[in-house]
Structures are given as C-alpha cells and as structure tokens.
Amino acid sequence: MRTRKRLLSLMAVLLILCVTLITPVLAVGEDAEAVSRFYNTLWAFLPPVIAIVLALITKEAYSSLFIGIVVGALLHCNFAPVETMDAIINDGLITAIADNAGIFLFLVILGAIVALVNAAGGSAAFGRWAEKNIKTRVGAMLSTFVLGILIFIDDYFNCLTVGSVMRPVTDGHKISRAKLAYLIDATAAPVCMIAPVSSWAAAVSGVAADLDTGVSGIQLFVQAIPFNFYSLLTFVFIVGMALMKLDYGPMRQHELTAQRTGELGALPTEDNSEGNPKGRVMDLILPVVVLIVFCIIGMIYVGGFWGDNAGDFIAAFGDTDAFVSLPWGALIALVLTIVYVVARRLMTFKAAMACIPKGFIAMVPPITILTLAVSLKTMTGYLGAAEFVEAAMKGASQHLYSLLPAVIFVVACFLAFASGTSWGTFGILIPIVTAIFPTGSTLLTVGISACLAGAVCGDHCSPISDTTIMASAGAQCDHVTHVSTQLPYAITVAAVSFVSFIIAGFVPNIFIALPVAVILMIATLFVIRASVNKAA
Numbered sequence: 001m002r003t004r005k006r007l008l009s010l011m012a013v014l015l016i017l018c019v020t021l022i023t024p025v026l027a028v029g030e031d032a033e034a035v036s037r038f039y040n041t042l043w044a045f046l047p048p049v050i051a052i053v054l055a056l057i058t059k060e061a062y063s064s065l066f067i068g069i070v071v072g073a074l075l076h077c078n079f080a081p082v083e084t085m086d087a088i089i090n091d092g093l094i095t096a097i098a099d100n101a102g103i104f105l106f107l108v109i110l111g112a113i114v115a116l117v118n119a120a121g122g123s124a125a126f127g128r129w130a131e132k133n134i135k136t137r138v139g140a141m142l143s144t145f146v147l148g149i150l151i152f153i154d155d156y157f158n159c160l161t162v163g164s165v166m167r168p169v170t171d172g173h174k175i176s177r178a179k180l181a182y183l184i185d186a187t188a189a190p191v192c193m194i195a196p197v198s199s200w201a202a203a204v205s206g207v208a209a210d211l212d213t214g215v216s217g218i219q220l221f222v223q224a225i226p227f228n229f230y231s232l233l234t235f236v237f238i239v240g241m242a243l244m245k246l247d248y249g250p251m252r253q254h255e256l257t258a259q260r261t262g263e264l265g266a267l268p269t270e271d272n273s274e275g276n277p278k279g280r281v282m283d284l285i286l287p288v289v290v291l292i293v294f295c296i297i298g299m300i301y302v303g304g305f306w307g308d309n310a311g312d313f314i315a316a317f318g319d320t321d322a323f324v325s326l327p328w329g330a331l332i333a334l335v336l337t338i339v340y341v342v343a344r345r346l347m348t349f350k351a352a353m354a355c356i357p358k359g360f361i362a363m364v365p366p367i368t369i370l371t372l373a374v375s376l377k378t379m380t381g382y383l384g385a386a387e388f389v390e391a392a393m394k395g396a397s398q399h400l401y402s403l404l405p406a407v408i409f410v411v412a413c414f415l416a417f418a419s420g421t422s423w424g425t426f427g428i429l430i431p432i433v434t435a436i437f438p439t440g441s442t443l444l445t446v447g448i449s450a451c452l453a454g455a456v457c458g459d460h461c462s463p464i465s466d467t468t469i470m471a472s473a474g475a476q477c478d479h480v481t482h483v484s485t486q487l488p489y490a491i492t493v494a495a496v497s498f499v500s501f502i503i504a505g506f507v508p509n510i511f512i513a514l515p516v517a518v519i520l521m522i523a524t525l526f527v528i529r530a531s532v533n534k535a536a
Helices: 002-028 042-058 061-076 081-099 101-120 122-133 137-150 155-172 177-192 199-208 217-227 229-244 250-261 282-302 313-319 322-343 349-362 364-382 385-396 404-419 422-436 442-461 466-475 479-506 510-535
Strands: none
Touching (some): 042 364, 042 385, 042 479, 101 282, 101 364, 122 155, 137 155, 137 229, 155 282, 155 466, 177 229, 177 442, 217 510, 250 479, 282 322, 322 349, 349 364, 364 385, 364 466, 404 479, 442 479, 466 479, 479 510
16 A cells, blocks of 8 residues: 555656656757756756655655756756756766765775674674673663764764664664664764864865954854754754653654564665674774774875874864775775784685675665765756855845844755755855854854754755765665654754754854753753653
8 A cells, every 4th residue: 555655656746747847848949058047046956856755755765866866957958858868977977976986985995894893793792792781772872872972083984883883782772773873863964063173174164264254264163163053952852862762753663663573674685694703892893993093094194194284183184085085094994904803713814805895785775875866966056056045045134134043044954955965055155154244243153053053954854965875874774764764853953953043143142042952952852752652
C-alpha cells in the first residue's frame, strides 16, 4: 500500500513537472544563447525544491537529485536539449567530480581505515569495552555527543570519525542508526561554527577579511559565537533530549523498533563481521588518534605553517584547503595503520590490502549522492539564486531594522536548505549584512551570528547538504531516512532560535538574550514531552 502511494505521488509530481516544463519549451524553442529567462528569479529555487520533495516522497535520493539537476539544466539552457545535456555532463557531473576529488579521496581512504580496524577486531573490542563501561542508552548518546564536540576541526572529518568510533557503542545499546546519524549531524557543523580553530572559522574569516567591519575576520567570527543561537541551542536540545529520554516524530518509531526488535536500520552493505578475536581497544583508538594528528598537521602544512605563515597556527588554518589537507593526513594514517595491524599479526599484508577495495565499496553511496548534490548546487548557482536573495535582503533592510537578525536567520536557513551549502550561504550574506549594519554596532555582531546560525540550520535540514550526506555515511544509515527523522528536531531548534533572534534584535545583550534562549529551549522540550506522553 505504501509503495503504491509513493508511486502515485511520484507520478503526480512528474506530471506537474512535465506540464511546467513543456509549456515554456513551445515558446522558447532552442535559443540557448540567450540569458535564461529564469535567471535571478524565484524559479532558481525550483530544481532543489523538486529534488527535496521527491526525495521525501519516494524515499530515494539518487533519482530525486538527478531529476533536480535535469530541471536546473533545462531552465539554465532555455530548454535547448543539446545544451542541456552539455550542462548536465560538463558543467554539472564532471565539474562536481573534479572539484571534489580531494574529499572523495579522503572518503575512500577513511573507508579503508575503517575496514582495516574492523577486520583487525578493534571495533568489536571497543564494543565489548563500551558494553562494560557505558551502561545506559543515555550514556551512549551523551558519549557520542561529547566525542562530536571534541572533534571540532572539520565537519567531514567529524562525521566519519565519530560514526566509525561510536557505531559499536550505539549498536550495543540498540540505538537506531537514524538516531546516531542525527547525533553526528547535530554536532558536526554546529561545533565547527563555534570553534575558532576549524575549517569553518577559516572560511568565515576569509569571507569577512576584506570587509569594512572594524575588526579582523577571525575577531568577527569569535564575537559572533555567543549569539549563534542555533548551534548553541542544538547542544542544549541534544543533552535535554537524552536526559529526558525523549523522541518524537518519525525518529520515535525508529527508536521503538530498535529497542523492541533490535532492527537498527543499518545499511545492508555494511560488513558486520567481528574481525580478529585478538583485537584490542587500542587497535581502534590508535588509528583514530594517528588520523586526527596527521590531519591537523596536514591542515597547517597546506596552510603554510612551515612556509608563508611560518609559525602562525591561526594564519595557517585560515589559509588551508581541507580538500587537500584531509587526504594528505589520511593517506599517512592509512599507511601507518597497515604497518601497525600487520606488525601486530592481526592480519596478513594480503588481507590488509583486501580491505582497501572494501572501504571504497562502502563509500560509493555517499560519493554518488555528494556528486549529484554538488551538481544540483551548480545548477542553482547558474540560475542566479544568490543574486535573487541579495536583492530581497537589501529590500527588507529598509523596513525591518530591529527584526533584521530574525529575517537574516530565516533567509540564511532557506538559502542553505535549497542550495545545500553553509559556506556558499554565508559567503553570499556576510557582505550584505556588513553593508546593512553600522561598523562596530552590536547589531552587526547579532546579524553576522544570525547569518552563520541560519547557514548551519539550513545545511543541517537539507537532503542535498554535503554534511548531511557525510552524517549518513558515518552512521551507515539510509540517507533519506536520516533526513526525514532529523527534520522535526532541527525545525524545533530553528523555531526557538528564530524567537531568540527577535529578542536579540531588540535587546542585543548576550547576558540577557542567551539565558532567555536556553530557558525557551528547555521549556520547549518539556512541552514536547508532555504532548508525547499525552498522545501515548
């Protein structure tokens, strides 16, 4: 019955889509040389909206994303068929693969390291240790949260490392993979957005570096941290939810199924073998520590710590390129891990080499989804989504001055959700925000915080976000399941954050605004718990 409903919904959406697209074809013809009639209009957001709606209806990400890409290319090329195919292949897919080759390499290497650790028995040994020392489901969730907070260098690195380390722990306490994916996703980007030493801080300071704000880019980032309500309230939400043992929405059903039947919702391709029975906890911890250390070294090396930015750690982080530095560190960690497991006689060299293609196979789904998602972002960019948002923001600034932080938060949420990129969102909005508010004013800080918070929120909710995709990969969870289960949680925090930014717009004092925001978040959790208990 459910399958039939999904198919009917899909057919209805496709029928509407065909009617929408065929009508302009008759008028436009094949005039691909002209600027797209849909450039810098609300139509620019049609491709991601179609992709997101289809993904949520059909529970299938690949075809949904591809249809979004096709629609974007058609609009961009004025429905000229040959030019549309060229845009899909050359401007979309090939460019996405070329531009993200570094992160794809990092994914493959990390997949190989995880396969090695599993085969060596390190993951199973850690699971046995966790079973003895982490006694409760609450403890398992809070442990995942704490580890996510500690790995603040980069969101990709956070998602995949926390996922590979904590899967045995959460599995042992029958926590669904959907819940694990949420815990990973809810700590990855938010903690990077409030950590001064992170790839995200470097990106923000880079955007703000040449703007007339009266302070340096990194100083502006640090000043914005206390007002970043979405990131901070997400942490309050996670801790409160864990301590209250609260779940609602689609996540509740997944958690009940996991507890009652032991069906966690893991991907069927995952290797569930116990590995070498001689494996120890150190066989998991040591490769992870080595990976962290060399990735950090890689980031500051690529950023010129031993070159142009000699000895300046912060400057090196500001100039680094995560797409180069993460594979740099991961490759060294992979070689050292192979040497370690062979020297420990946990496996032969031949068996260790066999883990490399296993790791690659495990990472094929996230690589495919990431390729399609980046291609969709490209099409949205070609349609002038950024220019449309800029014009709308400048128009709003003339009438809603004290409410602007809340407006900026909503606009950033929408833009990041539709485009799937936090970095692109604050790259567009930060120059606009600095032009709206006077230099040195507290409202400038609140406005920047609203921009960054909204970028994280939209990225957190979006099915086409790379961080969301990485969280699914880290938890080995179906991607659409992860998105549909975490949306109610993210929207709850977003609603409280919106109210908090309204308050901060009129009372831009962190010693008043932040405590009020935390109280509102806790009160919301109690109201939700009362509603869930009443419904049960």
